[in-house]
Amino acid sequence: MSKPVQARFNRRQTLQTMGLGLIASLPLLATGTRAQAANSDITFDELYGKVSVLGLEFSEKVKQLNGRKIAMRGFMAPPLKAEAQFFVLTEIPMSICPFCSTDSDWPDNIVVVYLGEKQTFTQPSQTIEVRGKLEMGSWTDPETGFVSLLRIRQAEYATV
Amino acid sequence: MRKILAALVATTVLAGAAQAAEVFPLDRATILSGSPFDFKVEFDAVVKPEDVKITVNGQDYKAALGGQVEFIAEEKNKDKVLGSAVILRGVTIANAGDYKVEVSAGSETRNVSWNVYGTPDQAKAKNVIFLIADGLSVAHRTAARIMSKGMTEGKANGRLNMDDVPPVAFIGTSATDAVATDSANTMSAYMTGHKTAVNAIGVYADRTPASLDDPKVENIAEALRRQTKKSIGIVSTSELQDATPAAVVAHTRKRGDKADINGMLFDVKPEVLLGGGSAYFLPQSTAGSKRKDDKDFIKLFQDAGYKLATSKGELATVAGDNDGKILGLFHTGNLDTTLDREFLKKGTVGKFPEQPGLVEMTKVALDTLSKNPEGFFLMVEAANVDKMSHPLDWDRAVVDTIEFDQAIGVAREFAAKNPDTLIVVTGDHTHGVSIIGTVDDEKPGTDMREKVGTYAEAGFPNYEDTNGDGYPDRVDVSRRLFLNANNGPDHYETFRPKLDGPFAPAIQNEKKEYVANEQYKDVPGAVFVPGIIPKSADSGVHAVDDVVLQAEGPGAEGFRGYMEQSDVYKGLAEAFALGAKQTN
Known part of the structure; x- marks a missing residue:
């Protein structure tokens, strides 16, 4: 098989060079009713500044938005337990079930969402936008033992 | 009667x-x-x-x-x-x-x-290379041969390396608790000589809920440490804690205990460890870690004398500069498929662009392990054959079978120079996959189903390998092999290779049922295929069909006819004389 002429695609580099363009294009994605500024939006691609075998590093943007109100789009993974206080936000709809089969793992770029008030769960194939306070750092859910590094607290969500 | x-x-x-x-x-x-x-x-x-x-x-x-x-x-x-x-x-x-x-x-x-x-007192083989393609079924072999070598007038235009390793046994893969099976109990049976339950490794499955207290049996790594001074190597394109590599060293009722399995890897300390799964080496405070404690296994292995490599380049460097111990971690999770890694640059290749392949890893492992005058045991796993067969992504599964075959070529080359080496080539279980003909874009109309060629209408596929690297130049040729599974979740059949990334046939809804992934609905000519297994299943499942085992070299005569998976260990134990103490 011959290799593509194109240089190796490095998402991180591409993102860095495209950074300005991306931020500029974000308002186009925003819904009409949105009051927040575009720079409080964050995407899955913007979570990590460095991805390596020896660990991931949160991006400057995540560090800056830590503790602040943000909006983020993704997909709701099916709830851990019906009564769980949180759900997992993923970049793409879950095509594996990490809790059903003992060999399945969560992707490494997940965000745990704690809702301010109970909301009914939505179809996992439906894009949602979550708004709430971004929280960075390791935290273990006391009820389930689920460890997360990035959370959105006091959150609410709507389908997009 | x-x-x-x-x-x-x-x-x-x-x-x-x-x-x-x-x-x-x-x-x-x-x-x-x-x-x-x-x-x-x-x-x-x-x-x-x-x-x-x-x-x-x-x-x-x-x-x-x-x-x-x-x-x-x-x-x-x-x-x-x-x-x-x-x-x-x-x-x-x-x-x-x-x-x-x-x-x-x-x-x-x-x-x-x-x-x-017992075993004879004298070992028949100094080295054993155990090459396993997870989920390897007959269709994977056939497709790999045709895709890689081509076919003219019904005769293959070339032979795979595996085509010259004599098939010697059919292996029954069932578990102790079910006729069906998974990679944990299957590889565990190969590596311990005891069959066990689905999801269990190196233990019998007892009735208590705890997963780390079940009755243990000795695995090959422990037997080698107890009876010999041989080196041990584990090479896989999966996480090193995944069931197949884990079964060389681990004991747990639950294959998902990956953080614990990583500790067991450290307890045994195989001299060469090459694969993915760095997430379980990192302390929980490091982003990307999947541990729930502060243990830093990177440091622990380095302190134990291991040279660390985290990319293809570093692997080449440590290959020439080590004290016989290499830890190569090339991904936080599973390595990408050959098709993504080398050709399409999809999957997670953007995040981990410097992953080596199975062939390079096998070469480095053999170079390093063969420095031990006492010999070695090397397990090489092509994990993505299974990982891509589950989501019915046959092009990725077959291209990884070609890569597996090239690793077999490396092993056979080593054995040709070191004839005291036993080579075993096998799968751990099968998938319900078959080739039924071709898909020909040139056939008239827009209905993709009518472009499926069966019997005489199939003709021959038109893959080309102009640069002679053993891989087809493209998988999306106009007349390509049509592989199908006999089971699966609801999904859309697109009749085409998935060039944008691995196939995700179904996604889960709020009722925890897997439904066809709508992403493929609008691919021209896509056909809805209703699932035939419970809606809780996310992908195609393993088949219960026998696995083919091939072997050559000293001790190959230990594998014959129908064998239970657990009997394969006896063949390995005899080749290495594991019943006899060989250290003084």
């Missing part, structure tokens, strides 16, 4: 009434002489310790097996009392032969038989 059946039913019923207790190792277990194992009896009732009577070939079990007796008055699952139990950890039987174990307490009795086997 009718009379025999009636008699059988009668004895079975009687036996059922009398035999209540469970004994581990299970009835008909085969045990390497001198290999440590845990003995456990689970009584259905709560019994008094003084009422327990256990004999081994008529002799009291404490004297026959040795070890410390642990009596558990009440085993529990949460609040439910399960009964009493007797456990002896790490016992051994030195002499080969048949052993009858008779157990009784109160009204419960149970008799099981074990066969303890």
Whole structure:
């Protein structure tokens, strides 16, 4: 098989060079009713500044938005337990079930969402936008033992 | 026939009434002489310790097996009392032969038989290279041959490396708890000589909920450490904690205990470890870690003398500069497929652009391990053959089969120069996949289903390999092989290779049912295929069909005809003379 002429695609580099363009294009994605500024939006691609075998590093943007109100789009993974206080936000709809089969793992770029008030769960194939306070750092859910590094607290969500 | 059946039913019923207790190792277990194992009896009732009577070939079990007796008055699952139990950890039987174990307490009795086997004193092979493609089925081989070499007038235009390794056995892969199977119990049977339950590795599956207390059996890495000074290597395109590589070293009822399995890797310290799964090496405070403690296994391995490589380039560097120990971690999770890594640059290749492939890893492992004059055991796993067969992504599964074949080529080249090397090539279980013909874009119309060619209409596919690297220049040729699974979740058949990334046939809804992924609905000509397995299944499942085992070199005669997966270990033990102490 011959290799593509194109240089190796490095998402991180591409993102860095495209950074300005991306931020500029974000308002186009925003819904009409949105009051927040575009720079409080964050995407899955913007979570990590460095991805390596020896660990991931949160991006400057995540560090800056830590503790602040943000909006983020993704997909709701099916709830851990019906009564769980949180759900997992993923970049793409879950095509594996990490809790059903003992060999399945969560992707490494997940965000745990704690809702301010109970909301009914939505179809996992439906894009949602979550708004709430971004929280960075390791935290273990006391009820389930689920460890997360990035959370959105006091959150609410709507389908997009 | 009718009379025999009636008699059988009668004895079975009687036996059922009398035999209540469970004994581990299970009835008909085969045990390497001198290999440590845990003995456990689970009584259905709560019994008094003084009422327990256990004999081994008529002799009291404490004297026959040795070890410390642990009596558990009440085993529990949460609040439910399960009964009493007797456990002896790490016992051994030195002499080969048949052993009858008779157990009784109160009204419960149970008799099981074990066969303890020895090995010749002299090893037949100095080195063993055990090459396994996870999920390798006959269709994967056929497709790899046609895609890689082509076919003219019904004859293959070339041979794969695996085509010249003699097929010697059909392997039964069923688990102790089900006719169906998974990579944990299958590889565990290969690596310990004991069959076990689905999801279990290096243990018999007991009834208590804890996953790390189940009765252990010795694995090949422990046997090699106990009896020889050989080196051990593990190479995989999966996480090193995944079931197949884990089964070389680990003991757990639950293959998902990956953080614990990583600790077991460190306990055994195979000299060469190359693969993915760095997330379980990192302390929980490091982003990307999947540990729930502060252990830094990168540092622990480095302190133990391992040279670390985290990219293709670093692997090449440490290959020429190490003290016989290499830890190569190239991904936080599983490595990407060959098709993504080398050609399409999809999957997670953007995040981890410097992953080596199975061929490079196998070469480095052989170079490093062969420096030990005592020899080595190397396990090489092509993990993505299975990982891409589950989501019905046949192009990725087949291209990884070609990569696996090239790793076999590296192993055969080594064996040609080092004839005291046994090579085993096999899968651990199969998938329900077959090739039924071709898909030909040139056929008239827009209905993709009508472009499927079967029988004479199939013709031959038009893959090309103009640069001679063994891989087709493109997988999306106009007339391509059509592979199909005999099972799966609801999904859309697109009749085309998935060039944008691995296929995700189904996604889960809020009722935890897997539904067809709408992302593929609008691919021109896509056809909805209803699933035929429970809606809880996210992907195609393993088949129960036999696996083909191939072997060449000294000790290859240990594999013949139909074999249970656990019998394969006996072949390995004989080749290495693991029944005999080889260290002084």
